[in-house]
Structure formats: structure tokens, C-alpha cells
Amino acid sequence: MVRRSDLVMPPREWDDQAGRWQVTQWGDIHLAKAAPEIGAEWAEWIDSGRRSEERGLKHREDGEGRTVPLSPELAVLLHEHFDRFGTAPGGLLFVAERGGRIGSSTYGRVWALAREAVFTPDVVASPLAKRPYDLRHACVSTWLNLSVEAPRVAEWAGHSLNVLIRVYAKCLDGGEERARQLVQAGFDAA
Template structure:
């Protein structure tokens, strides 16, 4: 994760005062962006990324590593974010049992 942060800073830099994130209070965000749910706080962006990875079927072990969590903490905090997981899991179990969709 640290290498990704360093790479991001090298590519995009920081604000003049050294901040990584600028926000509505200092006039750096466009009104259209501020209106999105992803623009609230850096934590909101992190939460959105972790939720997207889980819903994108990235293995929980990998997501936990990327997020700096244990798998136990990851699933405790983010299990409610999984969308459509029941359908996907049932399909995997049926496939493992040799069921072919009709």
C-alpha cells in the first residue's frame, strides 16, 4: 500500500501546503464532484474502493492485504457492502456440484 501511495504522490504531487487531499472548504473541488457520495472524506474514498474490490470478486484475503486489515476485520466491517453475493455464491456451489444452468 505504501508503494502505491508514493507512486500516487510522485504522479500527482501534493497541495502547496503539503496536503494530499483538498476539499470543498478550500475551494478545490468542483460542485458536481462535491455532490457525489465519493467526495465526502478520504475515508469515504477508501470505503468505496474496498467495497468495489469486494463486489468485483477480488478475494477477501487480497482486499484485506490492500486495505491493511485482517480478513476478520474486513468482513466484519464490509460484509454489509457485498451486493448480490448470495446469488453469486449459489451459482458457484451449483457449478461445483456439476449443475448446468438450464
């Protein structure tokens, strides 16, 4: 449900030396609505009868949203997306070929193909990034492992601290070694 109006896009500049656009500042994504997809067997329980219905964010009052940082790298990709595809009526960034929402089965198939294209067979067989939603877990865990303070990460993710620590505070590969280096650096400075 992300619309162009939900984005505070940082400016881009042409880099003559690299021959491409670059963005050096951060922007923001303001999330205010969601349209979760439900199974066909539950569609009768939604007023519209459709498999998704726009609503406010979970555990928030109507109209209460949250802001998530938009990295320079993502800003470059979004600028390229606008150049190539524009936006759909109503400002939606991503729509299906015939309009409307992109179904989870569609992006699930594309995701599976992308995993096979870039991962080794052993990694493809593993649970690593098995679903697009797993990127949320990886992102939140990465923020925590980079020492972004937990209350800020919880705010960006839209969770309580309790949920953040219980569900998302996973260790990434190499985390043990990095933790030991941090502790050693603290001892060495003392």
C-alpha cells in the first residue's frame, strides 16, 4: 500500500565519473495503511468480499502511522522505478500487470526464482530468506547487530521492545566474533 506521497525522497545527483545516478542522503517512508492478503476461504468476512482490504496499521489508532528510514541505496532504486514505470493511479508504487495489488503467489514465485539464481543449492535448500517476509527479520536483526538502539529499532519496525527482543533479535553469521571484538576493544580502552 505504499504510495508516492508516503515517501520523502532524497535528491539524486548524476555522477559523471561513475556514469550513474547517486543519492547521498537518507529519506523517509511514512507507513499509514496496510492491506493484508487473506485466504479465499476468509474473504466473506471482509466487508468488500475482496482478498485484501485497506486498513490502519496493526495495534495503532486509525490514521496513526510510523516512519521508517529510506536508505540512499533504496532511494536510487525507487528513482529508477519512477523513471521506468511511474506510479499507478492513486500513486501506488507497485501494481499487478492488469492493475490492483500484486498477489503473494506472484511475488512468492519470483522470490523463489531469484533465490535459485543467486544462492548455492545448499542455501536454496536452507530456510535462509525462504520468504520475502524473512527480509524483515534480517533487517531488524541487522539494525540491532549494528548497535542501533533497541527502542529506535522497535519504533522503526512498529513493535514493542518485548516483541523486538523475543522475535527479531536474532544473531547473524559472525555475530559471536564481532561481539568478542567489541568486548576486547572495551577492555583495551580501559
